[in-house]
Amino acid sequence: MINHILDHRYELLEHIGGGGMADVYRAHDQLLDRYVAVKILHSQFSNDEEFIEKFRGEAQGAAKLSHPNIVNIYDVGKENNNHYIIMEYVAGQTLKDLIQSAGKLSVSESLRIALEIAEALEHAHANNLVHCDIKPHNILVTPTGRIKVTDFGIARAVTSSTMTYSGTIVGSVHYFSPEQAKGGAISAKSDIYSLGVVLYEMLTGQLPFTGETPISIALKHLQEEPVSVRKLNPTIPLIVEAIVLKAMEKDPxxxxxxxxxxxxxxxRAESGLLHGDRQNNAISNQDPFATQILPRVSDSLPSRKSNLAPDEKIPQTNLLKSKKFLWGLVCILILGFFAGAFLSYGKFWSNAEVIVPDVVGKQMTIAKQMLETKNLRVNIAETYDADVPAGEVVSQYPAAGTTVKEQRLVTVYISKGGEALEMPDVHGLTKVAAETKLKNMGLKLGKVEEEYSNEAAGTVLNQTPRSGTKITKGSAVDLVISKGPKSRKVTLPDFSGSTLNSIETQLKSLNLKAGTVTEVTSSKPAGTILDQTPAAGTDIAEGSSVDFSIAKTEKATDKNTNKNSGKDASKDTNKDTAKNSKPADAPKDTK
Structure with a gap:
């Protein structure tokens, strides 16, 4: 959309950012001759009328805010199917860029930035507007160092709409509060939690919670405590650590x-940095509820031994052999049994029973709400499953339809998607070997195609996905298999009338070979080709064989026999003729 003029007024000059909801452009306001930032919502939100109505209402509410630490919103509009917001253009960088370039910020700089963000939130909360997406990416730092909070109103509209329709949550999972992770009610204290996460990241250069999937990170917001900022950076004062911990309390x-x-x-923390510990102590004396450093209680309590007379001895008893100890241990075990029964099976002394609803296939937040509506407690666990989208329930225990008592603990297993694997290289393997290798890694053989190549038939030529890429366990892998070299066709000439010896060179040049040779009696000279299979003019593949029929050669013994038998017959005939030719009436000698 570069160079496009929005509503005949705002010329879009360059794309300067974007995310899952909108794209941001630097634009020139041709009417007022000033640079502005234009945020254009993605098309998937344009057809949601209820979302658009809430978005416009809250964006217009954000436009009423006027504070030096908040980016001003000038206008909200629509052109064709493009919904947009016109905002103050702030040159500089985001707080996220600043943290990444510096690694971590100093304590004084972190407190200054957190103070300006908190003052911006104070103004917004006073006007009944909750940001809901406080994160370093939405904090702009001007060249002079002033902090500007942006994106007021947009995150609230998206969160409200999305929770209403599908039960899923759109937001920055590393920064949102536990109540946002559960899909619960949002309040100004949700912004305070997110600011605590931002302060944590500025002080340490790290996020308090990370994980492989958004679901695993959300669960850590709900269930785990972050690593102490002083453990990561021992130079951080105790009062600053206390501010981070209080802001990030899981219970609002x-x-x-x-x-x-x-x-x-x-x-107060900033003042303590300027004036040292004495100032902190003075503050502590003035306000009993202020964060303060106290000595260990055990150090200030008098010891029991100091109250005894010098010659008084402390009675020595064997605690393990005490009857009171044994009875106390039994009571603890019994209480533990009943507590375990309560946690596992609910109010076992209650007659109230409920039927466990079916939450398999539901999003985590929806499943949790369905179970809690039935007065059931929920335990969330994660599992890999390539067939179930991440964030949906794979299975549950007890199963759906089971009748249980109220407050029974129901465990739902949330899909993390397929287990992440690195795609192996199967190039050069045979199809059987490649299939075996994929199967051993938990992958499946997908579509198999064949094509001619110089590789031996059955060899893997190509694979999708390519080797080295990330792939989830259970995914299918497509292969391309070699069919061997592609044979060329040649047109078979007519060899009739030639001899086999004379066409030997011609067959070799055509990459053909002589096949079966059959002798047939013929009047033609011996060895003459009489017929061929395939017939002349046929297109056959190189390397094929050609069968021939040739004139039969007479045996030499047959010729001699015929010759001799002819002579003897002639001789006998002559003899008989001579004998018979003597005249019967020949004159006798008459002497």
Whole structure:
């Protein structure tokens, strides 16, 4: 859309960013002769009327915000099927770029940036607008160092709409709050949690939670505690660590009550950096609820031994042999049994029973809501399954339709998709060997095609996906197999009348060979080709054989026999003729 003029006013000059919801362009406002940023929503949101209505309403609400740390929204509009927002253009870089280039920020710089973000949130929350997508990518840093928070209103509209329709969550999984991960109610304290994650990343250069899939990261927001910032960076003061931990409390009730309270503590931390520990101690004395460093309780308590008389001895008892200890241990075991029964089977003393709903195939948030609606508790586990999309329920226990008591724990197994593998190289293997190798890795043989090549028949020529790429376990792999060299066709000439010896060179030049030779009695000279198979003019493949019929050669013994028998017969005939030719009436000698 570069050089396109939006609504005959905003000329799009260059693409400067984008994400899963929209693309952002630097544009020139031809009417007011100024540069602006234009955010154009992706087309998949354009046909959702309810989403568009909420988007426009909240974007217009964000346009009412006026704060030095918030990017101003000038206008909201539509051209054809393109819904757009006109915003203040801020030259500079994002906070994410700054963190990546610096590795991590100093404590003072991190607190300054967090303070400006918190002041922007304070103004937005006072106007009943929750950002819902606070992350370094949405924080702009001007060349002078001023912080500008952008994307107000957009994330809220997307989250509300998406939870209403499909139960899935669109957002930045590394930064959103536990209640967002569960698909629960969003409040200003959700922004405070996300700001705590941003402060964590600025101080350490790392994210508090990472994982292979968005689902695994979301579960860590719900179930795990982050690594201490002081463990990653020991120079961070205790009061700063306390601010991060309080902002990132999983229970919203344990976080800062509002942005104003967080701003107050950040300013106190900044003041402590300027004036040292004495200032921190003074603050602690003035406000009993402020974050402060206390000595270990055991160090300040008098020991029991110091209250005894010098000659008084402490009675020595064997605790393990005490009857009270043994009875206490039995009671603990019994309580543990009942607690385990309660956790596993719900309120076993209650008569209230429910039927476990079928949540297989449902998104995690929807499945959780369905089970909790039935007064069931939910345990979420993950598993690999290439046949089930990531984020959906693969199986559940107890099974659907089972009658259980209320508060029974139901475990749902969420798909992580197929297990990630590296595609092996099967080039040069035979089809059988390649199929065996794929099967041993948990992959399947997909479509098999054949083509001619100089490789031996049955050899793997190509594969999809190519070797070295990431592929999920259970996926199909397509192969191209060699059919061997492609044979060329030649037109068979007419060899009739020639001899086999005379056509030997011609057959060789045509890459043909003589096949079966049959002798046939003929009046033609011996060895003369009488017929051929295939017939002359036929197109045959190179390397084929040609069968011939040739004139039969007479045996030498037959010739001699015929010759001798002719002589003897002639001789006998002459003899008989001579004998018989003597006249019967020949005159006798009459002497």
């Amino acid at each position: 009730n344990n976080r800062f009550a509002n942005s104003t309270e967080m701003i107050r503590d950040i300013k």
